[in-house]
Amino acid sequence: MEPIDTLIQHFRERITLTDHDARYVSECFHVVTLKKKEILLHTGEVSSHMRYIAEGCLRSYYMDEEAREHIIQFGIEGWWVNDLYSYLTRTPAKQFIQALEHSIVLQIHRDTLHQLYDRVPAIERFFRFKFEKAYVALQDRTLNTLSKTAEERYFEFRSKYRDIEQRVPQYMIASYLGMTPEFLSALRKKTTT
Structure with missing residues (x-):
C-alpha cells in the first residue's frame, strides 16, 4: 500500500x-x-x-x-x-x-x-x-506524572505501548517516563523475577 x-x-x-x-x-x-x-x-x-x-x-x-x-x-x-x-x-x-x-x-x-x-x-x-484527543492525552500524561509512581507509569506505558517498547531503546523510554535508565533497568529486572 x-x-x-x-x-x-x-x-x-x-x-x-x-x-x-x-x-x-x-x-x-x-x-x-x-x-x-x-x-x-x-x-x-x-x-x-x-x-x-x-x-x-x-x-x-x-x-x-x-x-x-x-x-x-x-x-x-x-x-x-x-x-x-x-x-x-x-x-x-x-x-x-x-x-x-x-x-x-x-x-x-x-x-x-x-x-x-x-x-x-x-x-x-x-x-x-x-x-x-491530543489535549486529553497531554492532560492525562501530566496527571499521571504527578500522581503515579514511576513503577505505575512504567506498567501503564508497557500495557498501552507494547509495540513502541519493542522498537525504542530503553534509555529513551526512561527519558519519556522521567526516570534514569538505571532505575528503569532495575524495574524491568524486578518484573521478570
Missing part, C-alpha cells in the same frame, strides 16, 4: 471522504522520507506542517540547559507527530522531531490545510477531533 493510501484510510476511519475528496486530499500532502536519526524539525524553527507517520518510528524531544534530552512523544505508523505549541502559536519550536528508524512522513503545510478545510469540511472535523 502506498503511503498516501494509508493516510486516506486513516482519515476514512473517522470521517467520510468521497473518492473525489480523497484525490484532492492526496494532492495536498507531500512525502518526506527520513533516514534513521534524521531530524525532521529542529528547535528554533516554526512548525508549519501537520505530519502523519506512514511508516517508521519518530520521537519528539527537547534539550534542557545541561543538554539533557527529555522525550515528549513517540510516534509510529498511523500516528501524528508535531510540536503543536509551535504549530498553533506560530512561534519557534522548543522540540526536535527525529526519526528513530527509516520513516516515511506525509505532511501538509498550515496554509494548505486551511484551504483544505474549506474544500473538504470533513477534514476540519477530523483535525478538531485530533486536537481534542
Whole structure:
C-alpha cells in the first residue's frame, strides 16, 4: 500500500471522504522520507506542517540547559507527530522531531490545510477531533506524572505501548517516563523475577 493510501484510510476511519475528496486530499500532502536519526524539525524553527507517520518510528524531544534530552512523544505508523505549541502559536519550536528508524512522513503545510478545510469540511472535523484527543492525552500524561509512581507509569506505558517498547531503546523510554535508565533497568529486572 502506498503511503498516501494509508493516510486516506486513516482519515476514512473517522470521517467520510468521497473518492473525489480523497484525490484532492492526496494532492495536498507531500512525502518526506527520513533516514534513521534524521531530524525532521529542529528547535528554533516554526512548525508549519501537520505530519502523519506512514511508516517508521519518530520521537519528539527537547534539550534542557545541561543538554539533557527529555522525550515528549513517540510516534509510529498511523500516528501524528508535531510540536503543536509551535504549530498553533506560530512561534519557534522548543522540540526536535527525529526519526528513530527509516520513516516515511506525509505532511501538509498550515496554509494548505486551511484551504483544505474549506474544500473538504470533513477534514476540519477530523483535525478538531485530533486536537481534542491530543489535549486529553497531554492532560492525562501530566496527571499521571504527578500522581503515579514511576513503577505505575512504567506498567501503564508497557500495557498501552507494547509495540513502541519493542522498537525504542530503553534509555529513551526512561527519558519519556522521567526516570534514569538505571532505575528503569532495575524495574524491568524486578518484573521478570
